[in-house]
């Protein structure tokens with residue numbers, strides 16, 4: 001285990017078992033449909049890579065990168081598109097792939113924007129669903145695990161851009177982030193509530 005990790009919350013094996021099951025369910029639900037898996041950069045990359053290979057259907061992959069305006073103490077809920085899709089989605093069934101839903105702000109904004117492009121259907125698949133009060137409610141159609149309101153990293157999730165390559169989801173030792181600045185995401189909820 002990595003020295004900065006307090007506890008492994010979801011092991012590599014548990015992740016892969018769940019992703020296989022999600023893949024089977026999506027394979028069943030999207031048979032015969034023009035499926036586009038839309039991954040959000042950067043966090044969802046390991047998840048979308050494994051999930052796509054667990055889906056036994058023809059599908060397209062594309063990515064969007066978004067960034068929140070504001071700083072760690074104030075979230076405006078306004079999201080800026082850093083990288084957009086390469087083509088129209090009005091002939092596609094879009095399944096947005098996220099690593100985690102925390103405050104809900106990112107996906108709320110993204111779903112709003114995508115809906116205006118008139119996809120044939122629009123659904124959300126998030127590996128993790130953090131148990132906390134959302135700032136924006138987001139309908140989750142597929143999800144892997146509900147997790148407690150702790151700062152987690154690994155399998156795509158970062159703290160200060162690190163730890164994305166861990167093969168498991170782990171709880172970061174508080175000493176790692178209390179020594180430096182407050183984490184920008186996840187912990188913004190603590191700042192908001194203060």
Ligand code: PRP
Pocket residue numbers: 040041042043044066067068098099100101102103104105106107157158185186
């Ligand atoms: C993280 C995570 C989700 C989002 C969830 O991304 O990957 O996309 O925050 O938080 P929310 O529900 O409170 O909006 P981040 O903006 O840190 O970018 P990254 O994926 O590049 O790490």
Ligand code: MN
Pocket residue numbers: 040041042043044
């Ligand atoms: Mn992200």
Ligand code: MG
Pocket residue numbers: 043157158185
């Ligand atoms: Mg991040």
